[in-house]
Amino acid sequence: MKNFWDERFAGSNYVYGTAPNTFFKQELDKLTPGKLLLPGEGEGRNAVYAAQQGWQVLAFDSSYEGQKKALQLASNHQVELDYQLASYESMPIPEEAFDCIGLVYTHLPPIPRQALHQKLAAGLKPGGTLIMETFSKAQINNNTGGPRDINMLFSKEELAADFSSFSHLQFEELEMELDEGDFHQGHSALIRLIGVK
Numbered sequence: 001m002k003n004f005w006d007e008r009f010a011g012s013n014y015v016y017g018t019a020p021n022t023f024f025k026q027e028l029d030k031l032t033p034g035k036l037l038l039p040g041e042g043e044g045r046n047a048v049y050a051a052q053q054g055w056q057v058l059a060f061d062s063s064y065e066g067q068k069k070a071l072q073l074a075s076n077h078q079v080e081l082d083y084q085l086a087s088y089e090s091m092p093i094p095e096e097a098f099d100c101i102g103l104v105y106t107h108l109p110p111i112p113r114q115a116l117h118q119k120l121a122a123g124l125k126p127g128g129t130l131i132m133e134t135f136s137k138a139q140i141n142n143n144t145g146g147p148r149d150i151n152m153l154f155s156k157e158e159l160a161a162d163f164s165s166f167s168h169l170q171f172e173e174l175e176m177e178l179d180e181g182d183f184h185q186g187h188s189a190l191i192r193l194i195g196v197k
Helices: 002-009 022-028 045-052 064-076 110-122 137-141 156-162
Strands: 035-039 056-061 082-085 098-104 124-135 168-180 184-196
Touching: 002 064, 022 045, 022 098, 022 124, 035 045, 045 056, 045 064, 045 098, 056 064, 064 082, 098 110, 110 124, 110 156, 137 184, 156 168, 156 184
Parallel strands: 035 056, 035 098, 056 082, 098 124
Antiparallel strands: 124 184, 168 184
């Protein structure tokens, strides 16, 4: 997958745009800035927005091209990011270190998805917030973004099991028109999740 993402991010264009994801922005704006973890952050649109709002951001991705463009975007906006080049498996996540985790279209295969989600959740402080927007399994019927493997798309039940340790989970399943760069365009089936640990 690293080669896939390096190829996708290699051009000068920001393939998902430079504006933050709408739902992530909406929910992050409700919180008091603190420490934020952004796995699979790609070209940095969400990390840069969060840093502009005063968050201390730790982001990671396996794509060197994504990291390079994220750091350039941060420089353009005169903010600093701690952006690590790492996979979900190799990235060390300190326990109870983060006030918020943002998972924006971070699609993982079923194995080891649950274990990796639980690893990320362990990094959240008690009372911390998870913000997640992702494609649901119904997205397999659309050609507007996301994996073409239904096993890498999510159901509400799978996510509820992955984050079962949380004190509160709020789900919304919806269909809407996406307009995020070149690869998230058109009618899409989504799951939005807010979790409190």
